[in-house]
Amino acid sequence: MLALLLQLEAASKAADDLEEAGDEAFPEHPDAEIILSFPGLGIQLGARVLAEIGDDRQRFADARGLKAYAGASPITRASGKKSSVTRRWVKTTD
Numbered sequence: 001m002l003a004l005l006l007q008l009e010a011a012s013k014a015a016d017d018l019e020e021a022g023d024e025a026f027p028e029h030p031d032a033e034i035i036l037s038f039p040g041l042g043i044q045l046g047a048r049v050l051a052e053i054g055d056d057r058q059r060f061a062d063a064r065g066l067k068a069y070a071g072a073s074p075i076t077r078a079s080g081k082k083s084s085v086t087r088r089w090v091k092t093t094d
Helices: 002-028 032-036 043-053 063-070
Strands: 075-079 082-086
Touching: 002 032, 002 043, 032 043
Parallel strands: none
Antiparallel strands: 075 082
16 A cells, blocks of 8 residues: 555656646747637646647648637538538547
C-alpha cells in the first residue's frame, strides 16, 4: 500500500510540474492571445485547444474547415428535390 501511495504522490507531483510548465510556456506562443480571447478559455484549456488543432495556420483553408474538424458544422443532406440541414450528434467513447 505504501508503494502505491508513493506512486500516486509521484504522479500528482508530475501533473503539478506539467501544469506549471504549461502556465509558463503557453502565454509565449504567438497564437496565445487569440486563443485566450475566446470566452471561457484560460491558460490550461487554451493550451489544450492549441494542442488539438495545432499551430500550423495553413492546416485549414478557412474557418469552415476548422469548424468541420471540430464537428460543429451542420450536416446537409440532399436527395432529388429535397434538402435538409441538421445538427451533428456528439458521440463520446468511454
